[in-house]
Amino acid sequence: MKSDPGFYDYWPYHNRPKIKWPNGKKLAFWVAPNIEYYELNPPKNPNRAAWPQATPAVAGYSIRDYGNRVGHDRQMKLLDKYGIRGSISLSTALCDHHPEIISACKERNWEFFSHGIYNTRYTYGMSEMQERDMIKDAMETIYKHTGQKCAGYLAPALSHSELTLDLFAEVGTELFGNDGGFYTCDLFHDDQPTPIHLRSGKQFVSIPYSLEMNDTIAFVVNKMEPRRYGQILKDNFDRLYQEGEASGTIMCIPTHNYQVACPHRMKAYEAALDYITSHEDVWVTTGREIAEYFREHYYQAAINDIAEKQTSIQGAQ
Numbered sequence: 581m582k583s584d585p586g587f588y589d590y591w592p593y594h595n596r597p598k599i600k601w602p603n604g605k606k607l608a609f610w611v612a613p614n615i616e617y618y619e620l621n622p623p624k625n626p627n628r629a630a631w632p633q634a635t636p637a638v639a640g641y642s643i644r645d646y647g648n649r650v651g652h653d654r655q656m657k658l659l660d661k662y663g664i665r666g667s668i669s670l671s672t673a674l675c676d677h678h679p680e681i682i683s684a685c686k687e688r689n690w691e692f693f694s695h696g697i698y699n700t701r702y703t704y705g706m707s708e709m710q711e712r713d714m715i716k717d718a719m720e721t722i723y724k725h726t727g728q729k730c731a732g733y734l735a736p737a738l739s740h741s742e743l744t745l746d747l748f749a750e751v752g753t754e755l756f757g758n759d760g761g762f763y764t765c766d767l768f769h770d771d772q773p774t775p776i777h778l779r780s781g782k783q784f785v786s787i788p789y790s791l792e793m794n795d796t797i798a799f800v801v802n803k804m805e806p807r808r809y810g811q812i813l814k815d816n817f818d819r820l821y822q823e824g825e826a827s828g829t830i831m832c833i834p835t836h837n838y839q840v841a842c843p844h845r846m847k848a849y850e851a852a853l854d855y856i857t858s859h860e861d862v863w864v865t866t867g868r869e870i871a872e873y874f875r876e877h878y879y880q881a882a883i884n885d886i887a888e889k890q891t892s893i894q895g896a897q
Contacts (some may be wrong), residue, residue, distance in 0.1 A: 587745060587767060587776050587885050588786065590893075591812070592738075597881040599772060599828035601873070605863035606824030607817075609856055609868050611664050612765065612789060612834045614734075615681060616699040617671040618644045627704035647838030648678050655841040656684060658850055663855045667867040669695040669734045669765070669834070672721040682725050691866040692726050693750075693765075694718040696736025700895070703739040711741055716751045717810060719760065729756035731868045734765040734789065745783050749782045765789035771820060773874040775882050783879055785871045788830040792816070795839040795849075809840075810848030817856050830870060831856070887888035 601608050620641045622630045631637035657769055659666055668685060670692050675731050676684050685692070696703075697718055719730040733748045745764055752761015764776065767786045776784045791797050793816055798809045813833060820829040833852075835841075857864060874882075 585742075585767075588769065588774050588892060589777075591770075591774065591882075591889065593771070596772070596827060597878065597885050598826070599874075601828045603863075604861065606828060606861040607821050608828065608830045608863045608865055609817075610648065610667055610830070610832050610865055610867055610870065611659060612669050612734075612832055613652075613659075613666045614669040614695060614834060614836045615648070615652060615671065615674055615685075616644065616669075616695065616836070617648075617673040617677055619698055619700045622698060622700035625702050625704060628702050628737075630700040631834055644823050647836060647841065648674070648681060651837030651841030652681055653684075654843075654846065655835065655837055656688070658846065658853065660688070662852075662853045662864075664853070664857070664864055665690050665866055667691040667693060667732070669693060670718075670722065671695050671697065671699050671736070672718040673698050673750040675721050677709065679725070686726050691732075691734030691868050692722045692728050692730065693734065693867060694722065694730050695734045697721075699737050702737055703735055703741050703744060706741065706743075708743055708747070711743065711750060712747045715744075715748050716755070719751060719755055723755070726755045729759045731760060731871060732763045732765060732787075733761070738766065740766060745776060745784065746779050749778050749784050750780055753780070753782060759833075762875065763787055763867065765832075765834075765867065771823075772827070772829070773870065773878070773882075775879060775886070783875050785874055785879070787832075787867055787870050787874070789832045789834055789867075790816070791834075794834040795845075796836050796883050799839050799845070806845040806848040809845070810852045813849075813852035814855050817852075817859075821859060821862070832867075 631640050673685050722730045749761045763785045768791050774786050776786050798804045820831050834892050
């Protein structure tokens with residue numbers, strides 16, 4: 581049995597090679613709206629139930645439908661106000677169910693990355709070929725409807741296999757060469773980008789996508805009031821902005837339009853966005869741009885530093 585997932589090496593935060601974001605910015609800031617589609621009666625998965633409620637889960641389904649009907653428009657206008665281009669964690673079935681959402685985001689040059697096809701269909705129990713086909717279907721759908729070569733991945737409902745990252749990178753290369761399939765949001769182990777081990781040897785990056793700043797974790801799991809959520813966003817930013825003086829950091833706010841875009845939660849969210857974007861030395865960007873910049877400027881330096889530190893650790897044992 582593995583003692584860790586094996587996707588990355590231990591790499592102490594202290595004394596890494598310094599990162600400077602474009603124009604000397606201290607912190608890279610991105611917002612990742614999860615724009616999802618849930619089925620009322622999805623195919624059953626023996627490893628995980630799609631709904632915690634009894635079937636039919638009308639209440640669970642309808643609040644998520646609210647996110648696409650109402651919440652998306654509300655959050656999109658707020659991000660427009662602060663000049664933030666969303667990086668959409670997309671359930672690609674949305675391209676067929678709600679093409680008007682895709683069109684509105686495409687007009688704003690938002691990024692689209694893969695969150696699977698439906699958020700009620702999980703990786704658990706799939707064969708390697710089934711998972712590969714699902715990943716390929718989602719990437720091809722994004723390209724068909726947006727013209728974007730999908731770069732990033734967040735597994736549907738965070739469901740993973742040991743081969744997920746390998747398959748995503750390989751399908752990305754098959755479809756789009758080096759422009760496709762080169763970053764993941766599924767690992768929550770760092771505040772800076774890190775290189776990831778793949779069987780193909782492709783340059784592949786994990787970028788921070790914070791579960792702690794995720795609105796569903798805040799509101800549903802941790803039972804926070806909106807003003808408390810707004811405050812932790814500011815506190816998180818303050819620490820990362822301070823540390824970014826020494827080496828560039830990343831802050832991500834993962835959102836859901838049926839959570840943060842409810843009317844009573846928007847005021848606190850807007851206050852946090854206003855606070856973050858009012859600071860100098862913040863690079864307001866997308867997931868793809870962060871991963872591309874790191875691959876081009878810092879990937880090899882990171883690999884070299886990791887190897888040096890691993891050698892040092894082994895020598896001390």
